[in-house]
Amino acid sequence: MKIHKYDTVIVGAGGAGMRAAIESTKRSRTAVLTKLYPTRSHTGAAQGGMAAALANVEEDNWEWHTFDTVKGGDYLVDQDAAEILAKEAIDAVLDLEKMGLPFNRTPDGTIDQRRFGGHSRNHGEAPVRRSCYAADRTGHMILQTLYQNCVKEGVEFFNEFYVLDQLLVEEDGVKKSAGVVAYELATGEIHVFQAKSVIYASGGTGKFFKVTSNAHTLTGDGQAACYRRGLPLEDMEFFQFHPTGIWRMGILLTEGARGEGGILRNKDGERFMEKYAPVMKDLASRDVVSRSIYTEIREGRGCGPAGDHVYLDLTHLPPEQLDAKLPDITEFARTYLGIEPYTDPIPIQPTAHYAMGGIPTNVEGEVLADNTTVVPGLYAAGEVACVSVHGANRLGTNSLLDINVFGKRSGIAAAKYAQENDYVELPENPAQQVVDLVEHLRNSTGKERVADLRLELQETMDACVMVFRTEQTIKTAVEKIAELRERYKNVSVQDKGKRFNTDLLEAIELGNLLDLAEVMAVSALARKESRGGHYREDYPNRDDVNFMRHTMAYREVGADGSDSVRLDYKPVVTTRYQPMERKY
Amino acid sequence: MATPTLSKTDKMEEAAAASPYITVTFRIRRFNPEISDEAQWQDFQIEIDPKERVLDGLHKIKWDLDGTLTFRRSCAHGICGSDAMRINGKNRLACKTLIKDINPEKPITVEAIKGLTVMKDLVVDMEPFFQAYRDVMPFLVTKGNEPTRERLQSAEDRERFDDTTKCILCAACTSSCPVFWNDGQYFGPAAIVNAHRFIFDSRDEAGEQRLEILNDKDGVWRCRTTFNCTDACPRGIEVTKAIQEVKRALITRRFCPLRGRRYEGPAPECVFRGGALARSGEHAPSVIADRRRSPLHAGRAGRARRRMGGGTRPGFAVERSSA
Ligand SMILES: Cc1cc2nc3c(=O)[nH]c(=O)nc-3n(C[C@H](O)[C@H](O)[C@H](O)COP(=O)(O)OP(=O)(O)OC[C@H]3O[C@@H](n4cnc5c(N)ncnc54)[C@H](O)[C@@H]3O)c2cc1C
Ligand code: SF4
Ligand code: FES
Secondary structure: EEEEEEEEEEEEEHHHHHHHHHHHHHOOOEEEEEEOEEEEEEHHHOOOOOOOOOEEEOOOHHHHHHHHHHHOOOOOOOHHHHHHHHHHHHHHHHHHHHOOOOOOEOOOEEEEEEEEEEEEEOOOOOOEEEEEOOOOOHHHHHHHHHHHHHHHHOOOEEEEEEEEEEEEEEOOEEOOOOOOEEOOOOOOEEEEEEEEEEEEEEOOOOOOOOEEOOOOOOOOHHHHHHHHHOOEEOOOOOOEEEEEEEEOOOEEEOHHHHHOOOEEEEEOOOOOOHOOOOOOHHHHHHHHHHHHHHHHHHHOOOEOOOOOOEEEEEEOOHHHHHHOOOHHHHHHHHHHHHHOOOOOOEEEEEEEEEEEEEEEEEOOOOEEOOOOOOEEEEEEEEOOOOOOOOOOOOOHHHHHHHHHHHHHHHHHHHHHHHHHHOOOOOOOOOOOOHHHHHHHHHHOOOOOOOHHHHHHHHHHHHHHHOOOOOOOHHHHHHHHHHHHHHHHEEOOOOOOOOOOOHHHHHHHHHHHHHHHHHHHHHHHHHOOOEEEEEOOOEEEOOOOHOEEEEEEEEEOOOOOOOEEEEEEEEEOOOOOOOOOOOOO | OOOOOOOHHHHHHHHHOOOOEEEEEEEEEEEEOOOOHHHHHHHEEEEEEOEEEEEHHHHHHHHOOOOOOOOOOOOOOOOOOOOEEEOOOEEEEEOOEEEHHHOOOOOEEEEEOOOOOOEOEEEOOOOOHHHHHHHOOOOOOOOOOOOEEEOOOOHHHEEEEHHHHOOOOOOOOOOOHHHHHHOOOOOOOOHHHHHHHOOOOOOOOOOHHHHHHHHOOOOOOHHOOHHHHHHHOOOOOOOOHHHHHHHHHHHHHHOOOOOOOOOOOOOOOOOOOHHHHHHHHHHHHHOOOOOOHHHHHHHHHHHHHHHHOOOOOOOEEEEEOOO
16 A cells, blocks of 8 residues: 655546646646546547637627526526636636637637527527537547646646545544545555545546446546545436437437537428427427437337437538538447438437536535535535536536536635645545455455446436436336345456456446445435426426425445435525526 | 438448347457466457447457456547557557458457557556657647637638647557557657647647657657558548658758747648658758757657656656556
8 A cells, every 4th residue: 555645636637637637736736546548538528519608609698608507407506606607618718728729710710609509699589609619529629638738737647546435534523535545557556645635526427327428437436435435415316318329329429410400300300309399499408309309209200110219310411511510420420320421310319428416516616515514625526526507407518618617616726725724634544445345346256247237237227217207217226226236245356466457446336336326316216306307207397396406315324334325405506597487 | 301311321220120149259469467478369259249349349258258358448439549459450449440340250359559568458558658749748839928818710720730639649550650669769650640730730839849859860750651650540630641741841940930939831731652752851860960959859868768767857747657
């Protein structure tokens, strides 16, 4: 075991982690721990763009953007946070441009903007061009640009270090962060990082679904590490299903495709979104479009021999436009489906995409231990966190924005905290929990296999807690997850070595997914209403009287060592906008 | 459009619904120094739909047959650059190569990319690769006061370096380059591609410094225009063309009065294999060998030391990774 000492430790080197690192490295001695090489992070997969009311191509302002964010999130958004997001969006985009990001340009040479779902002028009047983009690889450009600037700033990275535990120590009756414990992939060695402040920026948890746009490595490690140490997780029942994933594979085809004029059609060639969202049509909010697609499929208007998908039609768009604006996704269609998007429609289905919930924080990125108490020295930003700017449903292009705005804020706040505070003493045997976990898995002779359990989990989640949910399906999921968690105790790995033992890490990641799936299902069961990404067929309406509040899920450990999820709720911050019915 | 033309999509859907599994042999070069110092080939037979990816095949092996098989991967759709490997003797991304496109009737050989130290099975030490990248100053450098709004750039100026912005740092190009195999000190195509991305960005003001770095004996002049890199690049980047453009910029620069400033010469055109530029390029080192060395040459020394396990240049990111 090795012990390191840094002012600030950042967990994750995606957009949020590197944006934070650029700030904190200037102000405090910072280490970035990342399980992937920074440029492998899933921010690089983002395609469509990043929202900011620059008003470069048409009238726009941050207040409209705030409204759209609140409405898009079905009023579960904390409005103070949404306001900061929309206001600081403008500088966030300009910062990136100054760091070198090659945005597409208007004829005047300013940053070009395009339409995106749910973004409108004047509170829903008509779609507005608000998404700043670089072809259909905006996330790639953001990730590269931030890494380039980390190189410039001399950010210190520990690549292929998996953070597996969060150290919390009680001091003067207050739970404080003391550091993290990490596992080094190359050697199998365990490292303790003592730090005055820690920022989680470890991304999403989409891998508990089968059809997903998320990377294999998005296994919610940060959420799980905090949850196991007694910290709450907020709004975990809210997961976004993106309407246009490649049929069966889940690979994302950006909403930018519809922003450029792409149309969704059923087997009769009908533009069915006209029925469900007369104004915004194909560019209605994602939850609305995903449900519309499944309604078409259920009512027998799906395409293909099994009628299990619909089409994204780009054939009426000029090939030059596809080449210039959507080169990557048209190539995905060619590579993975053998289809030519110039002439043929692309089969799509909704794909599990984005975790709205996560580690609760305030607008400075400080992690909350309950509804109001901050954990000194602990921060979170990006998809792992829940500020909450996305509420029940995130608008497209608001996450790349979120990681930049709140990545920067948490980087500044964490470095400041480190400057002003001392180290918290490490607990005795700080690495014990990780050592035990690793040893248990390495030595286990159990008969259960990681791949089987993971597949069963994913199939359960797809079947039971996806776009449509009912009491019955969620209960089935809760039971199945409990069974899988029990069986997980008998999981064993084949690779017993120290070097690059990815077999072992997949087992650990599965443990995280199982815990988070349980939290999601239990939270979903209790929310007897439909709101944003959480749609209950047995409670199809939004219920502001009983459920206009955030879910806070805690891990409870019984006297016998068994654990369960305890739910509590937190009020929503409402400033300007009173809840209205959401129509597109 | 009333009725979309569905023919090709229809066919694809029917074929997909049928899912005809076939038996395929994967022949994988295994290496685990915890067990043996020798690498050896191992065969695995799996059932797979030919429309699946080589990465799916590797997963089937790891998940069902042998958990010790080790490789890197993340995004599974050609975006993160984790899984460059040699598949049937060619560098490709496992997640972007479909089984049906590489003749599944014969065993599919899979081995680690060449020129970088193999750590285990298909995992190589990426550190020298990233160090070469960091050495070309892969970031925008500007002088003077920052504007309040964005810097302006015309759509044409933006287009000028579009191709090289696509790079995902997968190392398929560099590890397919015979010059790199023979001498790991060569910067390699990927680093040059990333220098190109800034040299030709109208907003950047350090083109001259980057050109100076690439003028080094381990720089662009080592390129022998074999085009392996261009063939290997999963992002379709015209890697060789980018290298040629950098060479050309270096030559043009010799007559450019604006030394010390950003390169502002005419946009160089691509000169193909065997062309005049390629030949003059090869002779260029002797012509310019006595040029004043920029302070940034210290960086090359830093890189050499780094490769021997030493320190790094101050001010540049330190990567603490494997080994
Ligand atoms: C296909 C796709 C397209 C998208 N398109 C858009 C879009 O157009 N616009 C938009 O706004 N949003 C988009 N999104 C959403 C957005 O891209 C993500 O939400 C966002 O990039 C997440 O960034 P992040 O920094 O929080 O996490 P990530 O980029 O996922 O980074 C996570 C980091 O954490 C590290 N990590 C994870 N676990 C550990 C651990 N245990 N120890 C150490 N390190 C760890 C990883 O190595 C990685 O560096 C898209 C998402 C997907 C999947
Ligand atoms: S130029 Fe192409 S092959 Fe080379 S590292 Fe970049 S993406 Fe990979
Ligand atoms: S797994 Fe990301 S490029 Fe292949």
